[in-house]
Amino acid sequence: MLEESSETSSPYASDPETPDFAFDPDDPWTQTFQEGLARADLKDKTVYEVGVGTGINVAFILQSCGAKRVYGSDLDPRLVVLAERNIKILSPEHAKHFKPVHGSVSLVDTDEAREKIAKTDVVIACIPQVGEPSDARLTAFREAQSIELAEGAGDEAEDHIAHYYPWSLFDQYPYNSVGLGLNEALMRRIREHAPKAELVMNFGCRIGTEIICECFEANGYKPEKIASKIVLQHSGTDISFFVSLEKALNGTEYEKQLVCKFYGDPEGKQPLSATKAQEMINDDPNVPLYHEVAVIRGTPV
Amino acid sequence: MQVSNTIDCNGLSPAPTLLRIMQALVGREDSTSPLNVLVGADCNCESLAVSLGPLAQDVQLASDAKQFAAVN
Numbered sequence: 001m002l003e004e005s006s007e008t009s010s011p012y013a014s015d016p017e018t019p020d021f022a023f024d025p026d027d028p029w030t031q032t033f034q035e036g037l038a039r040a041d042l043k044d045k046t047v048y049e050v051g052v053g054t055g056i057n058v059a060f061i062l063q064s065c066g067a068k069r070v071y072g073s074d075l076d077p078r079l080v081v082l083a084e085r086n087i088k089i090l091s092p093e094h095a096k097h098f099k100p101v102h103g104s105v106s107l108v109d110t111d112e113a114r115e116k117i118a119k120t121d122v123v124i125a126c127i128p129q130v131g132e133p134s135d136a137r138l139t140a141f142r143e144a145q146s147i148e149l150a151e152g153a154g155d156e157a158e159d160h161i162a163h164y165y166p167w168s169l170f171d172q173y174p175y176n177s178v179g180l181g182l183n184e185a186l187m188r189r190i191r192e193h194a195p196k197a198e199l200v201m202n203f204g205c206r207i208g209t210e211i212i213c214e215c216f217e218a219n220g221y222k223p224e225k226i227a228s229k230i231v232l233q234h235s236g237t238d239i240s241f242f243v244s245l246e247k248a249l250n251g252t253e254y255e256k257q258l259v260c261k262f263y264g265d266p267e268g269k270q271p272l273s274a275t276k277a278q279e280m281i282n283d284d285p286n287v288p289l290y291h292e293v294a295v296i297r298g299t300p301v
Numbered sequence: 302m303q304v305s306n307t308i309d310c311n312g313l314s315p316a317p318t319l320l321r322i323m324q325a326l327v328g329r330e331d332s333t334s335p336l337n338v339l340v341g342a343d344c345n346c347e348s349l350a351v352s353l354g355p356l357a358q359d360v361q362l363a364s365d366a367k368q369f370a371a372v373n
Contacts, residue, residue, distance in 0.1 A: 177321035218312035
């Protein structure tokens with residue numbers, strides 16, 4: 001296991017613009033991702049970020065990792081425009097090396113995105129791993145396990161699409177069963193359109209890094225964990241999906257093969273199952289709970 | 302959304318395979334024919350069927366899609 005990451009201060013003179021519809025760039029997920037990106041050998045490489053968000057990672061890999069060129073797109077078309085503005089603020093001398101793909105781009109599903117992916121050395125992404133709470137089939141599965149959705153979990157915040165994906169639409173991908181359908185869909189697209197490109201992806205590891213690595217291997221990539229951090233889970237985060245997975249396996253011979261990984265301490269020394277974590281939330285909705293965030297590099301095999 | 306009558310579990314280890322089958326079964330609108338489940342050649346189908354319990358009767362496991370045609 002890698003040592004935990006340390007906090008890093010901002011290398012920029014100005015702060016990025018961060019409206020409510022963008023993922024918070026100060027979040028520890030971003031810090032962990034950037035630690036992984038710093039170790040990903042991006043110097044002189046052409047990089048494509050799927051889900052460019054505020055553009056904070058693009059600025060980082062141009063300024064601090066020495067990437068030659070960065071392409072970027074997002075499902076939310078406002079974010080690519082925001083990213084362009086932010087990169088000009090954060091790293092004006094590198095802004096000309098950012099080549100955005102405008103419009104709403106799901107994964108890399110436009111001609112322009114595919115054309116740029118074909119010229120890419122490394123694809124980076126931190127995309128949702130939890131199905132939309134309102135998804136009808138996900139709801140049916142949760143209800144079959146007699147698990148309730150947390151209060152307010154069905155409400156759509158401004159940055160909803162940064163956190164959730166339409167689960168049923170990705171059901172053709174086997175690892176959708178554990179919330180990795182969107183990530184697996186991206187892996188398959190990259191294998192098809194940029195078979196020599198590496199993947200560097202940031203994951204919340206509540207289902208465990210082992211099964212995430214299995215997903216890489218099943219899709220033709222050799223996985224390697226290059227950064228890791230135990231982070232505080234946001235208060236109010238709905239974990240019913242993870243509880244449903246554990247409960248569905250209860251009483252089967254596979255129940256010990258998939259136990260979700262939460263922690264009761266910031267050092268990650270007190271592991272908790274999702275079921276136990278949910279019990280603690282039920283007793284005290286503000287109880288601090290932690291989980292691992294890890295950056296996995298996938299090298300095509 | 303209607304669930305396909307065949308799901309691909311090839312490459313999945315046993316726990317997520319079992320979960321995927323359970324998720325597919327709760328999402329089915331037409332349950333008159335068995336759910337076809339494509340598994341890897343190394344899958345222990347007997348063990349999987351035991352873990353499925355009564356749900357096993359709604360499922361047809363095979364490592365080759367051609368085997369489904371003989372049943373459905």
